[in-house]
Amino acid sequence: MQVVVPFAAETPKTRLESVLSPVERSTVARAMLTDVVSALVETGHEPTVLSTASLADANGPGLSSLPAAVTVDDRPLTEAVNARLPTTVGETVAVVMADLALATPTALERLFSADADVVIAPGRGGGTNALVVRHPSFxxxxxxxxxxxxxxxxxxxxxxxxxxxxxxxxxDIDEPGDLVEVLLHGDGQAAATLEELGFGLEIDEGRVAVSRSGGVRRQ
Ligand SMILES: Nc1nc2c(ncn2[C@@H]2O[C@H](COP(=O)(O)OP(=O)(O)OP(=O)(O)O)[C@@H](O)[C@H]2O)c(=O)[nH]1
Ligand SMILES: C[C@H](OP(=O)(O)O)C(=O)O
Incomplete structure (x- = not known):
């Protein structure tokens, strides 16, 4: 099975612009990519990052040792992914987004072992966070x-x-409110990066929130 991890390398995570500068968004996006790739490697797969640009050039921290091959394809997401999907019966391709900062080997194994031509891990809000495709026409x-x-x-x-x-x-980590989940449940580079940037949890009576400086740091 081939595993593809799409990655917007140049101006990632624009929906986080109210809380992170462009450089910080790139740093957080690359930390999440590292976490996703590491979880995939732990499942025994060799993921390929499908990146819009070289990761060596506009390098952010932590990518020199990324345990994955990187293929550059600057076409829009849908076109770039479709070019990698199965064309013959018997082929299997998984597509796992790079912003799944909570992905674990166990969760990914469940995705990979589900028995269907198309297996979908839906994202909150209507998206498709991960897919397994075993059908040549999908x-x-x-x-x-x-x-x-x-x-x-x-x-x-x-x-x-x-x-x-x-x-x-x-x-998937798209909006400022999603950062809460990384600090609550993440234990990889994304969570560590957010803490380095000063994010902490704001714990009150209602839902937990995040704030930059002043929030509760994890132990
Ligand atoms: N290869 C490739 N990956 C993309 C592209 N656009 C988004 N991605 C990746 O696809 C996944 C889902 O992306 P989105 O959350 O829709 O977009 P984003 O660029 O990360 O964030 P926003 O700018 O806030 O929309 C992430 O892993 C992105 O890095 C693209 O045009 N090409
Ligand atoms: C790529 C897109 O991601 P979202 O914008 O939902 O995070 C989708 O899953 O269709």
Missing amino acids: RVDYHGASYLDHVRIAREVGASCVSIDSFRLST
């Missing part, structure tokens, strides 16, 4: 309610399709 269409689109596309090409219920794989 193609992706990211953005918007891509989860619904992918269920429909699977049906249209006659592929069996299941979605898996995983808190860890459903939590």
